[in-house]
Amino acid sequence: MEFGLAGCDAGLAAPDAAALPALIAEAEALGIKSVWFNEEHFQRLLHTSGGRICxxxxxxxxxxxxxxxxxxxxxxxLLLPLHHPLRLAEEIATLDVISHGRIDFGVARGANPRYCDAYEVSVDETRARFDDNLGKILSYWQEEESTLGGGRYNVLPKPAQSPHPPIYVATYTPETGAAVARDGHRIIQSGIQADWHLELMLDAYRAAGGRVEDVPLGRFFHVAETDEQARYEAERAVRDLSERLTAIGIAQRARTVREADIEPEALYEQLAVIGGVDTCIRKLERLRERYGIRRINMQSSFFGFMPLETTMKSLRLLSRDVMPAL
Structure with a gap:
């Protein structure tokens, strides 16, 4: 299995944005294979320990x-309807060049009403804008010249990866998941997603020709030496996270969980991999055997409720004792 870090702060509880590159370099040295950044706007401190930075x-x-x-x-x-396709095509291609072909282009429809209002984009237009913008970006990367305004121009640079960086679509509708597979792209799944919904998504994606082993699955993650220690270290973060998800009405907004799925004990079982080394290995093996999952995106800070020191200790233990077993 491969492990990544995911979240608007890369799933870490960094004190500020300036600290993130060094922390991710340390994660790279520990064997973490990928890092994924969310696009989020208008975040505020959620609790006294600081919350997430976005x-x-x-x-x-x-x-x-x-x-x-x-x-x-x-x-x-990235919330594709909120971006100009020409600017984003240039920026992602530039990233791919300077990283020597290490970019994964994850996109979403992003129909958050607050975001759409602030960016002056109609929620009703987001589906059409998503399809149109993605089509334009791919054409800019692949074609020598594109029609822009009243002229023909070569959009540069082209990505380092050929024909372009892998496309990942964050979607939680089985019909869209199937369409993504038919288009030859990949889906990416969130950490706030119960088993019953994950199964719906993966079944639809697989039936349309998608490779489940290519799907990154988000999970809140924490490993300690023993189950008792892991529970002690994660208990407050799990409780606070459960309260936060309930307060923002995530079950109604996301529709990937039910209210019962985000209660603390259910969160332990369905949305998280928490435990001692042997327990975490067993839970990860279950995801691999039951669903075919090979890639885990860890949300290790529990939306900022887990202290950075505790998070990094967990990642070191993951590297030393969990990864070799998988």
Missing amino acids: PSPVIMAAAVAQATTTIRIGFSA
Whole structure:
């Protein structure tokens, strides 16, 4: 199995954005294969320990590209209707060049009403804008010249990867998941997703020709020496996360979980991999055997409720004792 870090702060509880590149370089040295940045806007401190930081994902990716050499750098995901396709095509291609072909282009429809209102984009137009923008970006990367305004222009640079960086679509609708597979792209799945919904998505994706082993699956993750120690270290973060998800109405908004799925005990079982070394190995093997999952995107800071020191201790133990077993 391969492990990545995911979140608007890469699933870490960094004190500020300036600290992230060095932390991700340390994660790379531990064997972490990928890092994924969310695009989120208008975040605020959620609790007294600081909460998450949500820097610009494209700029953060550029900083990480210069601080690392092998880790892949992805987006989970960029909200495509909020971007100009020409500008984004140039920026992602530039990232791919300066990272020597390490970019994974994760995109989403992004129909958040607050975001759409602030960016002056109609929610009703997001589906059409997503399809149109993605089509334009791919054409800019592949064609020698594109029609732009009243002229024909060669959009440069072209990506280092051929024909382009892998496309990952963050979607939680089985019909869209099947369409992504038919288009030859990949889906990416969130950490706030119960088993019953994950199964629906993967079944639809697989039936349409998608390779489940290519799907990154998000999970809140924490490993300690023993189950008792892991429970002690994660208990407050799990409780606070459960309360936060309930307060924002995630079951109604995301529709990938039910209210019962985000209660603390259910969160332990369905949305997280938490435990001692042997327990975490067993839970990961279950995901591999039951669903065919080979890639785990760890949300290790539990939306910022887990202290950075505890998170990094978990990653070191993952590297030393869990990864070799898988």
